[in-house]
Amino acid sequence: MNRQEFNHINETIHEEKMDNGLQVFLLSKPEMIKTYGIFTTNYGSIDQTFTPLGKEEEVTVPEGIAHFLEHKLFEKEDRDVFQDFTKLGASANAFTSFTKTAYLFSATSHIYENVRTLVDFVQDPYFSEQSVEKEKGIISQEIRMYDDQPDWRGFFGTIGSLYHKHPVKVDIAGTVESIQDISKDDLYMCYETFYHPSNMVLFLAGNFEPEEMMNYVRENQNSKEFPEAPAINRRFPREPVSAFKSENSIQMAVSTPKAYIGLKEQVAELSGEELLRSELLSDMLLDFYFSTSGKYYDELYQSGLVDDSFHFETEWEREFGFTVLGGDSRSPDAFLKRLKKMLLTMKKETITDEDFARMKRKKIGEFMRALNSLEFIANQYTHYHMLGINLFDVLPFIESLKKEDMEEFVENWMQESRMTTFQVKPKE
Structure with missing residues (x-):
């Protein structure tokens, strides 16, 4: 475990790269009551064209699949992970951006249990055809809700007028039409390609002892098996310098x-x-x-x-x-x-x-x-x-x-x- 001191702001970061490639950063703040954790993958809505893990030919997946995957990871075969956090007195959430997908919690107690819950549920996907079809209806409602918000339409309308081809022009959640094409196999393919620990970062900040926490995370990761870290090949369309529409x-x-x-x-x-x-x-x-x-x-x-x-x-x-x-x-x-x-x-x-x-x-x-x-x-x-x-x-x-x-x-x-x-x- 490495220790970096930033004397100009009186902060110290403890960091370690796990054997599986996961980058872990710890910021111990013993004066704080709360602890906040965020587990992030370098994968967002713009990552639509890529070469899947173990394949040679690239694929282009439906718009909105990164956001769809974020939703589905919380649902397991026998439970909803939000309930696990609630039982531990934690508040949990997640978000998908153009370039990242992140899962997070905030808690004042049961910190180690909440860290384990966060890491374990993200690293244990479960998708079924039935649950995927059900989720399409839920996300369709979410998309329609945002489509009725003038500020949201104005923002993405502006970006859509700037870009000719780049997927940043597409709403992060995709469209009602595009998400209908998402399958269980698509979700597993994207998960296996982009959710490898080597493509992820775990950051914990709050009231804990850093060496104990790093040992805890290390033991958690060493107890799991992952394939060799993939080389992720993403491709984006060539984008003109000029705006798409004036x-x-x-x-x-x-x-x-x-x-x-x-x-x-x-x-x-x-x-x-x-x-x-x-x-x-x-x-x-x-x-x-x-x-x-x-x-x-x-x-x-x-x-x-x-x-x-x-x-x-x-x-x-x-x-x-x-x-x-x-x-x-x-x-x-x-x-x-x-x-x-x-x-x-x-x-x-x-x-x-x-x-x-x-x-x-x-x-x-x-x-x-x-x-x-x-x-x-x-x-x-x-x-x-x-x-x-x-x-x-x-x-x-x-x-x-x-x-x-x-x-x-x-x-x-x-x-x-x-x-x-x-x-x-x-x-x-």
Whole structure:
């Protein structure tokens, strides 16, 4: 077991790579009452085309299968795993993103039993034809529920207008039609390919003794047999740099139109550190101009073009990246025209040394406050680890940023050819 000390934030991580390839990270916080655990596989909704374990030819699986698999792992032949956690006084959950599937629990007692429950149920799949067919109806209802939410449709409508072929354009849960094609054999094939311990990370944070916990996890893993770690071959379609559509819209039962601008980020050949730099700088710039205290937001708000529903987000991954800004607007065309002009002329704005120093201080403050959350640490440590970055190196990385880095980044950031506008319009 290795021990890493991060004196600048007074944290210590204990880590070990198990014989089966599972990467385990422990953050002991004896002052905490709660313990949080998350077991994550490097497998998400975009992983649709790959070479299955033990096969030579690649396959393309139905959209939404990663999310479907997440649902099914909780159901065993004789019980629902949620009941196991409830009996142990724990709260359990799971989520599927574009790139990851994670299973988690939070508890104040029976910590070792809850860790065992978490690891054992994920590593012991059970699927039957009958239960798979039943789940199709449940997930179909979930998909229809999200399809009725204008904000959700606006978000995925924007991404869908950015990307020509990349599976990030598809809702993580898939479609009502696509999940009908999922079979028990498909689930086992995806599980065996992507749920090998060597493709997974276990992060535990909270009130426990690290050496005892690592021994406990090690004994648990040594008691199980796994095949040799597979080389996972994923394939993604070649994606043009430009946006798929320059503008798009749908009609829904909304009283106020919703309007968004999306930007397809250029992530090709970016390393982990370069991805981190781009993510930090883009987020700092968006916050500087478009937070409630930002110059651009104030101009939009005072003009009556936006209300407090306006928001922005930026996501940078190895295979894709996007930035989305928008919200409700009673004058969506005027709003989008003004917003696009702001974004395209951003590089002409002057950011002073004082501005940049304030941006860094704010980012550092937000990061330090977030470290008070076990959930934030565990989730983000896992996320960054899969990008080749250590979460606790982010703070010194922010401190090392220079104004020249931001000037170089913003010069090439916003390009109209990589932009789309999307509107959710009231039904006529």
